[in-house]
Amino acid sequence: xxxxxxxxxxxxxxxxxxxxxxxxxxxxxxxxxxxxxxxxxxxxxxxxxxxxxxxxxxxxxxxxxxxxxxxxxxxxxxxxxxxxxxxxxxxxxxxxxxxxxxxxxxxxxxxxxxxxxxxxxxxxxxxxxxxxxxxxxxxxxxxxxxxxxxxxxxxxxxxxxxxxxxxxxxxxxxxxxxxxxxxxxxxxxxxxxxxxxxxxxxxxxxxxxxxxxxxxxxxxxxxxxxxxxxxxxxxxxxxxxxxxxxxxxxxxxxxxxxxxxxxxxxxxxxxxxxxxxxxxxxxxxxxxxxxxxxxxxxxxxxxxxxxxxxxxxxxxxxxxxxxxxxxxxxxx
Amino acid sequence: xxxxxxxxxxxxxxxxxxxxxxxxxxxxxxxxxxxxxxxxxxxxxxxxxxxxxxxxxxxxxxxxxxxxxxxxxxxxxxxxxxxxxxxxxxxxxxxxxxxxxxxxxxxxxxxxxxxxxxxxxxxxxxxxxxxxxxxxxxxxxxxxxxxxxxxxxxxxxxxxxxxxxxxxxxxxxxxxxxxxxxxxxxxxxxxxxxxxxxxxxxxxxxxxxxxxxxxxxxxxxxxxxxxxxxxxxxxxxxxxxxxxxxxxxxxxxxxxxxxxxxxxxxxxxxxxxxxxxxxxxxxxxxxxxxxxxxxxxxxxxxxxxxxxxxxxxxxxxxxxxxxxxxxxxxxx
Numbered sequence: 001x002x003x004x005x006x007x008x009x010x011x012x013x014x015x016x017x018x019x020x021x022x023x024x025x026x027x028x029x030x031x032x033x034x035x036x037x038x039x040x041x042x043x044x045x046x047x048x049x050x051x052x053x054x055x056x057x058x059x060x061x062x063x064x065x066x067x068x069x070x071x072x073x074x075x076x077x078x079x080x081x082x083x084x085x086x087x088x089x090x091x092x093x094x095x096x097x098x099x100x101x102x103x104x105x106x107x108x109x110x111x112x113x114x115x116x117x118x119x120x121x122x123x124x125x126x127x128x129x130x131x132x133x134x135x136x137x138x139x140x141x142x143x144x145x146x147x148x149x150x151x152x153x154x155x156x157x158x159x160x161x162x163x164x165x166x167x168x169x170x171x172x173x174x175x176x177x178x179x180x181x182x183x184x185x186x187x188x189x190x191x192x193x194x195x196x197x198x199x200x201x202x203x204x205x206x207x208x209x210x211x212x213x214x215x216x217x218x219x220x221x222x223x224x225x226x227x228x229x230x231x232x233x234x235x236x237x238x239x240x241x242x243x244x245x246x247x248x249x250x251x252x253x254x255x256x257x258x259x260x261x262x263x264x265x266x267x268x269x270x271x272x273x274x275x276x277x278x279x280x281x282x283x284x285x286x287x288x289x290x291x292x293x294x295x296x297x298x299x300x301x302x303x304x305x306x307x308x309x310x311x312x313x314x315x316x317x318x319x320x321x322x323x324x325x326x327x328x329x330x331x332x
Numbered sequence: 333x334x335x336x337x338x339x340x341x342x343x344x345x346x347x348x349x350x351x352x353x354x355x356x357x358x359x360x361x362x363x364x365x366x367x368x369x370x371x372x373x374x375x376x377x378x379x380x381x382x383x384x385x386x387x388x389x390x391x392x393x394x395x396x397x398x399x400x401x402x403x404x405x406x407x408x409x410x411x412x413x414x415x416x417x418x419x420x421x422x423x424x425x426x427x428x429x430x431x432x433x434x435x436x437x438x439x440x441x442x443x444x445x446x447x448x449x450x451x452x453x454x455x456x457x458x459x460x461x462x463x464x465x466x467x468x469x470x471x472x473x474x475x476x477x478x479x480x481x482x483x484x485x486x487x488x489x490x491x492x493x494x495x496x497x498x499x500x501x502x503x504x505x506x507x508x509x510x511x512x513x514x515x516x517x518x519x520x521x522x523x524x525x526x527x528x529x530x531x532x533x534x535x536x537x538x539x540x541x542x543x544x545x546x547x548x549x550x551x552x553x554x555x556x557x558x559x560x561x562x563x564x565x566x567x568x569x570x571x572x573x574x575x576x577x578x579x580x581x582x583x584x585x586x587x588x589x590x591x592x593x594x595x596x597x598x599x600x601x602x603x604x605x606x607x608x609x610x611x612x613x614x615x616x617x618x619x620x621x622x623x624x625x626x627x628x629x630x631x632x633x634x635x636x637x638x639x640x641x642x643x644x645x646x647x648x649x650x651x652x653x654x655x656x657x658x659x660x661x662x663x664x
Contacts, residue, residue, distance in 0.1 A: 001414050001431055001432050002412060002413060002414070002432030003429055003430070003431065003432055004429060004430040004505070005429045006427065006428040006429065006430075008428070010509075012509055013509070015432060080334060080347050080640070080648050081334060082333050082334070092557075093536045093540065094529075094532050094533065094536045095338065095340055095536070096337070096338040096340070097335055097336060097338065098336040099333055099336070100334030100335055100336050100347060149640065151638075151639030151640060153638045153639045156636070157636065158638060159636040159637060159639065160638070168639070168640070170644075172644070174345065176345070176644030176645055176646050177342075177343065177344050177645035178643065178644055178645035179644065200426050204425045204426050204427070225424075226427070276639040276642055277639070278639050278643040299642065304488070304489065304490070306483075306485045306490060306491025306492070306608060307483030307491065307500070307608040307609070307610050308412070308481065308483060308502060309491075310510075310610060310631065311481045311483050311508070311510065312481055312502075312504070312508030312510055313510035313511075313513075314508050316412050
């Protein structure tokens with residue numbers, strides 16, 4: 001019989017198939033063919049095809065917006081939201097709206113079209129994460145922005161439209177619904193127990209052991225108790241810290257190492273699937289300081305979201321997390 | 333510049349591209365090839381391949397579980413939840429779980445493998461909707477079930493695994509998160525304004541006119557002000573009624589006609605896309621009687637959900653609803 005499990009932060013229920021679980025070979029394999037390499041705006045030498053760089057890691061002797069870089073941050077040429085203007089919220093009959101103020105940046109992780117995050121050197125990956133932090137810290141100074149979301153879409157099934165390896169950063173004029181729910185769930189738990197739910201979750205994972213995949217000095221990676229997707233992985237810092245962009249340098253490098261390791265394990269186990277990862281962080285406020293705990297959620301895209309999920313907010317997961325953790329842990 | 337719009341019931345924000353909108357030709361076309369027609373358990377003559385029929389529309393002279401039917405309801409052979417047993421909620425460390433009690437039924441809409449809902453006669457479609465209602469009414473008598481969800485997945489991108497046209501019904505031991513949010517949003521509105529938000533929305537649609545696609549005596553179909561997906565359509569009954577399964581016979585037939593018409597318009601405009609539709613109804617309680625208003629949400633699957641949507645709960649829609657309504661309205 002299937003189990004119903006409650007995700008402890010937002011209270012989402014998931015149906016986990018424990019009787020007849022899927023294995024890694026039961027999912028459709030997605031081909032990733034590189035087709036856009038001519039005139040790719042993110043490639044070495046094509047720097048003039050993007051808006052000017054906002055931030056960069058480059059050879060000291062080279063000029064901005066020329067070759068010689070290893071990580072490059074630019075404004076999205078087709079932004080979902082626009083940086084200029086004042087926020088103007090207003091009504092329209094019974095409806096509410098606002099002009100689309102925000103920032104939409106792209107962190108180009110490598111100058112090479114055929115490289116993915118797992119091909120980067122540890123130091124290169126560390127530079128990428130450093131840029132996530134420095135851009136978030138810079139944008140949050142703008143008083144119009146209430147939340148900075150950092151996320152990556154890899155592969156077509158995960159919604160990637162450009163194939164050259166990149167991460168996106170969107171600054172929003174309001175704290176989005178999903179973040180609000182998580183913050184509230186963690187606050188409710190804190191009010192009741194006077195403890196951070198994520199710190200408690202780490203403790204529980206150490207007790208249960210079976211869902212832990214790997215860990216290092218500063219981070220632990222596990223398959224969550226009530227995942228939405230098969231082979232979902234969370235990376236959580238061991239130190240209580242609500243704000244992603246307040247990581248210490250040592251933590252940045254440890255995160256880079258662990259994230260690269262996990263992405264590699266997912267790639268090997270599941271034949272290079274599409275995936276999303278999302279940095280979950282508190283806004284830079286005081287209210288969530290004790291109760292929230294930033295972390296990364298990695299969601300391989302092996303199945304399709306269907307009517308049941310859209311209608312309920314429940315998810316059906318065909319492999320229990322202790323088994324997906326085992327597959328990922330055993331990768332050599 | 334894009335517009336930010338707030339969905340009035342649950343407060344979800346969507347980013348609507350009003351400056352440079354997509355048209356129907358800008359979405360990828362998905363092929364639907366029929367491959368599973370041999371030994372399809374839902375086909376005429378293969379009745380013994382499914383669990384026994386629970387409900388049926390069939391020729392009076394024919395026997396159960398033989399040919400001679402036009403709509404057939406059976407238990408799902410691979411149910412997400414199981415009907416036998418008592419609900420047993422319990423803790424597991426800091427986590428909460430339950431055994432997977434529920435019902436999972438399939439409404440086979442036609443005996444013919446190559447037919448879809450839009451190929452049915454009006455009377456046949458009416459029989460399908462009647463079975464949705466009668467099954468929901470029957471299952472809700474079981475005190476273990478708190479909510480009945482009826483939904484359809486058409487096409488691979490919408491998560492359909494069997495290609496023979498069918499609808500699914502799942503009875504759940506708890507009111508799911510998404511339904512709970514909608515009920516609460518509608519109740520909050522009612523408490524503030526002493527009016528049903530859906531009744532107000534119908535009134536607003538008549539004022540604004542531009543998002544209405546079609547209507548008949550009992551129903552109105554429009555593109556919602558803040559859709560999650562391009563070409564999303566809502567069908568709302570004109571009469572305030574919280575419970576889908578309390579429709580009158582006349583309403584059942586009018587819904588069948590309007591839903592068929594809308595599905596046909598979507599098929600023609602968007603080259604037969606995958607879609608989900610979901611019946612949104614209140615549980616059979618007193619609490620939501622005045623504030624909630626059942627309806628159908630139809631979501632063509634033209635785009636992929638990516639990291640931004642997963643991270644925020646915001647959606648980016650590349651065509652504003654007044655334009656998608658216009659395209660659908662103008663279908664001959």
